[in-house]
Amino acid sequence: MVTMSDVAREAGVSMMTVSNVLTGRKRVGEPTRDRVLAAVESLGYEVNLTARHLRAGRTDTVALIVPSFHDYFAEVADRIAPLIEAGGRHLVLERTSADARSEMESLSVPRLQMYDGVFLSVAGLDGDELDRVPASAPIVLLGEREVPARFDHVRLDNVGGARLATAHLLERGARRVLALGGSVEPSTGMESDRRAGWAEAHREAGLTPDEDLVVSLDDFTAEAAHHAVGRVLDDGVPFDGVFAVNDTAAFGALAALTERGVSVPDQVQLAGFDNLDVSRFVPPGITSVDPGYDVVAATAVRLLERRMAGSDAPREHVTTPVRLVERGSTRPDV
Amino acid sequence: MVTMSDVAREAGVSMMTVSNVLTGRKRVGEPTRDRVLAAVESLGYEVNLTARHLRAGRTDTVALIVPSFHDYFAEVADRIAPLIEAGGRHLVLERTSADARSEMESLSVPRLQMYDGVFLSVAGLDGDELDRVPASAPIVLLGEREVPARFDHVRLDNVGGARLATAHLLERGARRVLALGGSVEPSTGMESDRRAGWAEAHREAGLTPDEDLVVSLDDFTAEAAHHAVGRVLDDGVPFDGVFAVNDTAAFGALAALTERGVSVPDQVQLAGFDNLDVSRFVPPGITSVDPGYDVVAATAVRLLERRMAGSDAPREHVTTPVRLVERGSTRPDV
DNA sequence: CCCTTCTGGTTTATCGTTAATCCGCCACGA
């Protein structure tokens, strides 16, 4: 491995001069600079980032730690990456693994210290894990659960979004709307907020939400939703609308309905949450709550960059707005 | 920041002893070990990974560098992550950015050196970029294009998969099958291989592939496919089958067909490639080529671990098998 | 009684950078 001191010797200058030429942090005379660059070229020198990081105390890298690389998180990551790069830093993704041992690894203080800043999606985390995360480092939490006040935090307007979607279903004539994936007992996750929005919409419409229509899911996959909706249909529970807590679950519901010959939106109307790219193209098009990915990303990056710049401004807890995108899975306005 | 030397002083031992206690690399007497651990606890010491990396020459981290965080790549990442963790290392994802400047960043030698090993998806890379990547570091290339022999390389059986899907369409009665996303002129990407498989299937069935049915796409998104298929329909070009080079494009095709009242699979049969999770749930279920994600991941990890272990075995170029998953978008066997 | 071996620990020498200082030189104004 060729080091900076090799280059310095070759160019007949000190290491600091080489460093200054490469980083541009101090002015270096033209002829000297040329000699250094020539030496770099001829030796094929490449800076050792690890050494730079140790000495400089920066890694110029930001991590986004998510429970899965799919769907919602991929969308967010795609939006955050260019913003971070615009700030001269690099974004990497890490996954909080399913298995508990590696989970602690990702969230361990030493690993977090490897980054200038961290976006941490709290979806899969339990309270203990969150408590162990130091608030000293620049960290912005993303996600729906309640978090300690000592963190910056960006979340969607889950209640509002769920209310929008449900109100839309009601307005278009649905009267018995499943809350697919809503949790029955109050929890701290998005499923509870979105269920609350579902209930609110009913009350605002002068209706009483029927708790029997809340269908909980073990995980928010298409498969689980497919299974759950299939069972509701088999049980003969009547319903004419489905609000799925995310689009992936909506796909599962759509499949279950279609398989049994239930027409969407004629017999059952369907709305989801997340507005994934593909939701627009899945016939008949899934009506969905758009989380405003760009706003989420921009807000999160703003908070993190401020923290990385050393600000000790009070922590912010931001709720970003959402909007409803109407598609073929709900009936057109009359 | 509390360092190892603080701990050493507190415990009344040398730094090396602290290091040995924490890494377990050498035996340390019971009472001494206890004193060290107590000091670690009371000071709240956490190892500095950057310093360890500099000294030890390992980062215990592996990177997966992909052009996008979506779909196929998310699936692969989900499979690779646990395998890498089983080897005691960490997986991080990086994206080769759209914009050229940061693209070079991700692939620069210094950044690659940050990792013990790298999986590099070559989908978005041009030849020059690949040439600049050093073959000295442990690198395994993933993806469809031809790559220099100096790299280990894992690719799918694209030709075989496309042939399977197309043969299936022909066998079920389709006679004019669009190659959606196939490139007309031979390129080095997957689109060219998959188009070749499409043509092979025709010849094997005693048919002549009609080049007019090859519909190229600017990018392999649902949106582009939706647009392209819509135009083919508007032009009145007759067809009764679609082989889409990936499932995302298949969704776009399905949307375009459905919007115009063309029934799938009765009037047009449809098959895709990638077998995404959601493909199973998009009515009527997308027939798709399954890339065997587990095999791809296992193979790639095997190659990389061998390389990280220092082996100088000859480079391998592995093509992994695929299989067809039949669903409702093609007609049932008669 | 001396020599080897083992155990548990310390010392020394870096890993490859960069922040902070320092230094010699020339130019310039009073």
Add this chain to the structure above:
DNA sequence: TCGTGGCGGATTAACGATAAACCAGAAGGG
């Protein structure tokens, strides 16, 4: 003529850890 102030560059001293060599003392063998 002498201070004053850049400018270009070299020196010094870490950043926080670990590999390798070294060493004191106890134990065991002939």
